[in-house]
Amino acid sequence: MSFMELANNRQSDRAFAAQEVSRKDLLKCVQAAQLAPSACNSQPWKFIVIDNAEVLKQAGEAISNNPLGINKFAETAPVLVAVVEEPATLMPKIQGKVPSNRWAQFDLGSATEHFCLQAAELGLSTCIMGAFNEEALKDLLGVPEDRRIFVMLAVGYPSGTIRTKVRKELNAIHCFNKYDA
Ligand SMILES: Cc1cc2nc3c(=O)[nH]c(=O)nc-3n(C[C@H](O)[C@H](O)[C@H](O)COP(=O)(O)O)c2cc1C
Known part of the structure; x- marks a missing residue:
């Protein structure tokens, strides 16, 4: 498969x-995430892979019990993954000059996309999924109080087909040499 x-x-x-998802495949997704770039190579992430039936049930409920009322489907996912933001350790010459979590969300996004592309x-x-009951999930998964769950992922084998992507026009998202309104 080409990258495109x-x-x-x-x-x-x-x-x-x-259909069950093997731990071997799940670990391969985590390995892909491991290869993602991060500011100062601080790798401020931890992936909690949930494949135990009882934990899955409770995690699915904690996701669907969110203020936006979306993500009910999480209760049917064969695997759920919590992407946790870990403290970032920046290079000594940068430390103290910018907040340590200045780039962490970018890093977590990159790692999460690596995970999802490997899964694909x-x-x-x-x-x-960005909408979930974070406190309930942190309690359930034993995530320390000072950590944040950045996003949750649902993982499984597809039951449908590949859809056509809905995206802005290429011309609307790029320009060369100067910002073009
Ligand atoms: C940070 C983030 C949070 C998201 N949160 C949710 C969510 O809570 N529920 C959901 O169904 N989809 C969620 N999505 C999926 C987006 O809706 C989806 O990526 C977008 O519509 C583009 O569709 P595609 O992923 O199929 O290409 C989220 C995506 C991102 C990147």
């Missing part, structure tokens, strides 16, 4: 086939 095909195949899926290459579906 892979980027096109990665899509947010909100329904999954009744393995024929797995993912959905990144």
Whole structure:
């Protein structure tokens, strides 16, 4: 698969086939995330992979019990992943000059996308979820009080087909040499 095909195949899926996902494949997704770039190579991430039936049930409920009332489908995902923001250790010459978490969200986004692209290459579906009950999930998963869960991921085998992407026009998102309003 070319990179463009892979980027096109990665899509947010909100329904999954009744097929188990192997830990081998899940670990490969984490390995892909491990390769992501991060500011000062601080790698401020931890992926909590949830594949135990009882924990899954409770995590699915904690996701769907969010103030926006979305993500009910999380209760049907064969695997859920909590992407946790860890403290970033910046290079000594930068430390103290910028907040240590200045670039952490960018880093977590990159790592999360690596995870999702690797999943797509393995024929797995993912959905990144920003809406969830963070406190309930932190309690359930034992995440320390001073850490944040950045996003949750639903992972499973697809039950549908690849959709056409809805995106802004190429011309609207780029220009050369000067900002073009
Ligand atoms: C940070 C982030 C948070 C998101 N949160 C949710 C969410 O809570 N629920 C959901 O169904 N999709 C969520 N999405 C998925 C987006 O809706 C989706 O990526 C976008 O519509 C583009 O569609 P595609 O991923 O299929 O290409 C989120 C995506 C990102 C990157």
